[in-house]
Amino acid sequence: MRKLIVLLFIHIAFISSFAFAQTISVEAKVDSSQYLIGDLIHFSITAEYSSDIKLLKPAVKDSLKNLTILSIDEPIVSEKNGKKLSRFNFTLSKYDSGTVTISSINLFYLTGSDTSDSKLLNLSQSEMLNNPKVRVIQTNPVVFRVNLIKVNLKKDIKDVKEPIKIPYSWEELLMYILIALLIIGILYYIYYRYKKKKSGAVEEKKIIKLPPHITALNELRKLREEGLWQQGLIKEYHSRITEIIRTYFSKRFGLPALEMTTAETLSKLRENKETEIILETTENFLTNADLVKFAKFIPLKSLNEEMMQQAEEIVNRTKKVETGVSQGDEHV
Amino acid sequence: MDITVINEKIKQESAFIDMLLQEIGKVIVGQKDMIEKLIIGLLGNGHVLLEGVPGLAKTLAIKSLASAMKAKFQRIQFTPDLLPADLIGTMIYNQKDGDFTIKKGPIFSNFILADEINRAPAKVQSALLEAMQEKQITIGKETFILEEPFLVLATQNPIEQEGTYPLPEAQVDRFMLKVKITYPSKEEELSILRQNVASDFPQINPVVNTEDILKARKVLQEVYTDEKIERYILDIVFASRNPKEYGLDSLSELISYGASPRASINLAIGAKAMAFIRRRGYVIPEDVRGICQDVLRHRIAVTYEAEAEDITSENVIEEILNKVEVP
Numbered sequence: 001m002r003k004l005i006v007l008l009f010i011h012i013a014f015i016s017s018f019a020f021a022q023t024i025s026v027e028a029k030v031d032s033s034q035y036l037i038g039d040l041i042h043f044s045i046t047a048e049y050s051s052d053i054k055l056l057k058p059a060v061k062d063s064l065k066n067l068t069i070l071s072i073d074e075p076i077v078s079e080k081n082g083k084k085l086s087r088f089n090f091t092l093s094k095y096d097s098g099t100v101t102i103s104s105i106n107l108f109y110l111t112g113s114d115t116s117d118s119k120l121l122n123l124s125q126s127e128m129l130n131n132p133k134v135r136v137i138q139t140n141p142v143v144f145r146v147n148l149i150k151v152n153l154k155k156d157i158k159d160v161k162e163p164i165k166i167p168y169s170w171e172e173l174l175m176y177i178l179i180a181l182l183i184i185g186i187l188y189y190i191y192y193r194y195k196k197k198k199s200g201a202v203e204e205k206k207i208i209k210l211p212p213h214i215t216a217l218n219e220l221r222k223l224r225e226e227g228l229w230q231q232g233l234i235k236e237y238h239s240r241i242t243e244i245i246r247t248y249f250s251k252r253f254g255l256p257a258l259e260m261t262t263a264e265t266l267s268k269l270r271e272n273k274e275t276e277i278i279l280e281t282t283e284n285f286l287t288n289a290d291l292v293k294f295a296k297f298i299p300l301k302s303l304n305e306e307m308m309q310q311a312e313e314i315v316n317r318t319k320k321v322e323t324g325v326s327q328g329d330e331h332v
Numbered sequence: 333m334d335i336t337v338i339n340e341k342i343k344q345e346s347a348f349i350d351m352l353l354q355e356i357g358k359v360i361v362g363q364k365d366m367i368e369k370l371i372i373g374l375l376g377n378g379h380v381l382l383e384g385v386p387g388l389a390k391t392l393a394i395k396s397l398a399s400a401m402k403a404k405f406q407r408i409q410f411t412p413d414l415l416p417a418d419l420i421g422t423m424i425y426n427q428k429d430g431d432f433t434i435k436k437g438p439i440f441s442n443f444i445l446a447d448e449i450n451r452a453p454a455k456v457q458s459a460l461l462e463a464m465q466e467k468q469i470t471i472g473k474e475t476f477i478l479e480e481p482f483l484v485l486a487t488q489n490p491i492e493q494e495g496t497y498p499l500p501e502a503q504v505d506r507f508m509l510k511v512k513i514t515y516p517s518k519e520e521e522l523s524i525l526r527q528n529v530a531s532d533f534p535q536i537n538p539v540v541n542t543e544d545i546l547k548a549r550k551v552l553q554e555v556y557t558d559e560k561i562e563r564y565i566l567d568i569v570f571a572s573r574n575p576k577e578y579g580l581d582s583l584s585e586l587i588s589y590g591a592s593p594r595a596s597i598n599l600a601i602g603a604k605a606m607a608f609i610r611r612r613g614y615v616i617p618e619d620v621r622g623i624c625q626d627v628l629r630h631r632i633a634v635t636y637e638a639e640a641e642d643i644t645s646e647n648v649i650e651e652i653l654n655k656v657e658v659p
Binding site: 259 | 334335556558560561613614615616617618621653654655656657658659
């Protein structure tokens with residue numbers, strides 16, 4: 001009777017474990033137990049679990065902190081005998097010698113209705129550990145050794161090897177030739193456009209230089225038409241009219257009159273025989289203009305008109321009559 | 333104010349200039365430009381540094397100017413052993429009273445002739461230049477305001493640089509004008525020769541008092557400077573700082589540093605004083621050009637390259653004046 005009760009209990013326990021408990025097993029391993037320093041270490045975690053379990057990504061960072069993680073592959077999921085099989089592959093390396101132990105890695109999973117709870121998927125490792133809905137299983141620790149390269153001290157020390165010369169491939173060479181041709185083409189096009197533009201500008205524009213007196217008289221006429229002093233712009237009128245005459249002096253007599261004061265201009269004109277006839281008029285003209293330009297002097301209307309007459313007189317009495325026009329830098 | 337009114341006012345207030353020139357002319361032959369610049373300094377309330385080789389009557393000109401005015405004048409010969417206290421004064425213990433009393437130095441005058449200023453060490457130069465700038469002296473705990481007009485007329489010799497203490501640029505900048513004196517003409521030198529050989533050397537009488545100068549300074553402020561002139565001044569000063577912007581590319585390698593804003597101010601004041609001397613109530617470009625060299629020559633520094641080619645700040649200024657457009 002006692003024997004029968006024990007057998008019944010074992011049977012019930014066996015049946016219920018199949019009926020209600022989910023099964024999962026994990027295994028961690030490396031592809032070798034001995035490596036040389038810097039070798040690639042292929043580490044994998046394989047989990048075999050029933051289909052009602054949802055496996056989460058393993059948290060490996062803490063356990064692999066002494067190793068350099070070179071790559072983490074996408075998990076490979078397959079089915080075998082009605083069970084799911086997930087394999088997580090990692091490529092690691094170690095740049096130090098010694099015995100290495102990869103400690104147990106936590107593998108989190110969900111069961112039953114929790115598998116569809118998306119909130120649980122985004123939990124951190126510590127939150128997962130504290131959450132009763134998230135279950136955990138640990139892998140076995142993995143031990144391997146990383147060895148130094150054996151050096152034969154009896155052999156001669158060899159020099160560092162020369163860098164390996166990789167020969168140019170045809171594709172590469174062709175690419176360089178095409179780039180060079182493209183640059184030459186662009187440069188030639190820019191040069192061609194520049195040359196065309198330059199030659200075109202010369203061809204298109206015929207520059208005709210007017211005699212200084214014509215330019216001055218044109219400018220004076222333009223100034224008269226603008227009627228500046230009639231609009232109350234007296235200072236501007238006097239500045240413009242003196243500027244026209246000073247420009248005329250610089251073109252006609254080669255005086256840098258624009259950079260000279262009234263006294264300096266008059267002194268230079270005195271040295272020139274051609275300007276004797278306009279000396280007095282010029283002196284009056286420039287002195288009166290200075291008075292208006294630099295003092296708070298408001299001239300009579302008659303003086304403004306007289307200034308124009310004096311300016312025309314200066315130009316007309318000193319003009320150099322030429323038979324034709326010559327080429328130069330001024331436009332008509 | 334109408335220009336005719338200003339002109340009239342200037343005519344009245346500038347009458348003393350003729351008397352001053354006449355009186356100085358008794359002793360100084362030629363050197364018209366130097367005397368004109370001294371008067372500009374006097375009117376513009378700016379100190380003047382005279383530079384010239386020995387024997388060009390620098391000291392005599394300043395002494396004559398001071399003598400022609402009813403004002404306190406002191407001459408201080410700058411020597412290597414001069415101390416600041418010799419200049420500004422010091423506290424002296426009075427045994428009778430058992431207390432310290434202030435003994436004022438020669439700087440407490442209207443006109444100071446700082447003869448051969450570059451022969452005194454830096455601490456004395458600094459004491460003088462500080463008084464020039466602040467126009468006040470502190471001895472012990474007491475501060476004294478210097479009496480107006482207060483004008484320092486300093487001389488220095490461009491040769492014999494051994495054992496001298498050249499004025500630093502920052503201190504030279506405090507002189508409104510640096511006037512360079514050149515040799516007199518043959519005719520002028522003949523007059524100098526005759527005057528000095530003659531038995532009686534003319535005496536200068538005081539013809540102008542300090543009130544005349546102070547009044548003239550007030551009228552000087554009324555001299556009209558048009559915006560065109562102000563802009564012309566700025567163009568000149570800025571051309572010394574950024575020559576390339578004014579088409580003076582060749583100067584950019586020759587100028588170590590350009591003129592300071594103090595140069596613009598002094599150029600404007602100097603041009604006004606020049607107009608005043610010419611009995612004109614407004615400034616014209618000639619006035620600016622007339623004072624330009626004296627205001628700028630000590631404010632523009634040339635590079636080593638320029639020095640190697642014997643190019644001076646005067647050459648640079650000349651080039652700027654030839655290039656900057658006159659309004």
